Amino acid sequence: MLERRTRVLYVTDLTYSARGRRYCDEDIFLSSRLRDGFDVALCHPRDAVALMDDFDVILVRNSGPVIHYSEDYAAFVRHARATGAKVFTELGGKADMAGKQYLLDLFDQGYPVTPTVDSLSDLDRLPLVEEYVVKPKLGADSVGLRFLERDELTPFEAGELLLQPRIDFLYEVSFYFIDHDFHYALNAPDPARRWELQPYQASAEDLAFAQAFIEWNSIDHGIQRVDACRTREGDLLLVELEDLNPYLSLDRLDPDLAEAFAQGLATSVQALADEPSGR
Incomplete structure (x- = not known):
């Protein structure tokens, strides 16, 4: 048999x-x-x-x-x-699997993430920029994402939307993990072409950055993608921690x-x- x-x-x-x-x-x-x-x-x-x-x-x-x-x-x-x-x-993920509240939480806790608030009353906590990113907390794959100038921002119901500065970054980079193990990294050299990716040699500092979010999420079995942007000052900021169904x-x-x-x-x-x- x-x-x-x-x-x-x-x-x-x-x-x-x-x-x-x-x-x-x-x-x-x-x-x-x-x-x-x-x-x-x-x-x-x-x-x-x-x-x-x-x-x-x-x-x-x-x-x-x-x-x-x-x-x-x-x-x-x-x-x-x-x-x-x-x-x-596993369904216990605390990141995109549960919505984007985690970006607010991580920002409040001092993690290196894109500055994020969910109320216009907290706008002064964000860097002063020409444009802001507005996205739904339960959105994905850019669904509902908008770029608005400061005078175009209008009050919205707390808890529904996120507000972030539109950062002038050098490039985006993604780190791919199975369980807690890093497998590879890819980056998009042109910020206007998010999915034109190429292999990226991650430094020890890059991996420590990404691993910190994997450890925070405490998933034992699963695939996670840590998306970040490299600022013009050379720092990495988390854009998204995709722990539900990340494209690889x-x-x-x-x-x-x-x-x-x-x-x-x-x-x-x-x-x-x-x-x-x-x-």
């Missing part, structure tokens, strides 16, 4: 389209590599609740911004917690690095599957 293999439900929206990125290619690659060691089935995020009980691990990948299916996602989270399902990335830009990597990432993913998924069930 064949030994039963770990069953993985790979949650993705293969039809999701984003400017400058082909999400489906990434999921085809990763799911094909996982199939070497697991029994893998792909499903749309709206179908996850109906299928998830028959799988050992539910792997959430490029499922698109949950703002587009918020009720389905809320039902997924409720069901996973009620049944003790093993979800990868694996097509920008040397094939050996992409394969190593896929192997690291498989190792972590199996480690989660092997943990005692919470049911």
